[in-house]
Amino acid sequence: MACKDGESFVDEKGRWRAPIVLDNLIHRKEMPVTIGIFVHHGVLPALSPGQQDRYNRSFEYDALGDRYVRFLLEEILPEVRKRYNLTQDPNLMGIGGSSSGGIAAFTAAWNRPDAFRRVLSFIGSYVNLRGGHIYSSLIRKTEPKPLRVFLQDGSNDLNIYSGSWWVANQDMASALAYAGYDTKFVTGTEGHNNIHGSSILPDA
Secondary structure, three states, X not given: OEEOOHHHHHOOOOOOOHHHHHHHHXXXXXXXXOOOEEOOOXXXXXXXXXXXXXXXXXXXXXXXXXXXXXXXXXXXXXXXXXXXXXXXXXXXOEEEEEOHHHHHHHHHHHXXXXXXXXXXXXXXXXXXXXXXXXXXXXXXXXXXXXXXXXXXXXXXXXXXXOEEHHHXXXXXXXXXXXXXXXXXXXXXXXXXXXXXXXXXXXXO
């Protein structure tokens, strides 16, 4: 299971606490032994004390295409495989994230279903930050791919210059259902936060 925004997903004082969730599910035999791979986005440190760090998050996560998934497959997974016996079965490879990490997870699986076929997307940014709003149309027009997709969003999510997250996630859910995907969409009333998503992570 590869998660975007890795630092927040492993933080034991944060909301996700994903390693604990995985350990509990594995212990109860509700899921097979699973290796979590938590990757954080790139940060370019400030050149001087008066400047701010520059974050690659939107560039890496919101961009369409296969650049990010190639980074995972060509650089990250080979390093992990040096220490752990990772499955080669894409049906057993999951990828997930929240917000821009959610669309990054879907983009990775969309471009490389030969590598990842299980997607967790919480409050996914399927809006026009970097073109992600086209997915709901692409899904309807493209031969279905062997993906299972879990979506979560709340009715008070962001509604800004690039679009409405709530509307975009509904469009995604509708398109996936129309195209015959194995998908589930869990809705609530939260805004752009991890309160709802983290509370349902074990079920997701």
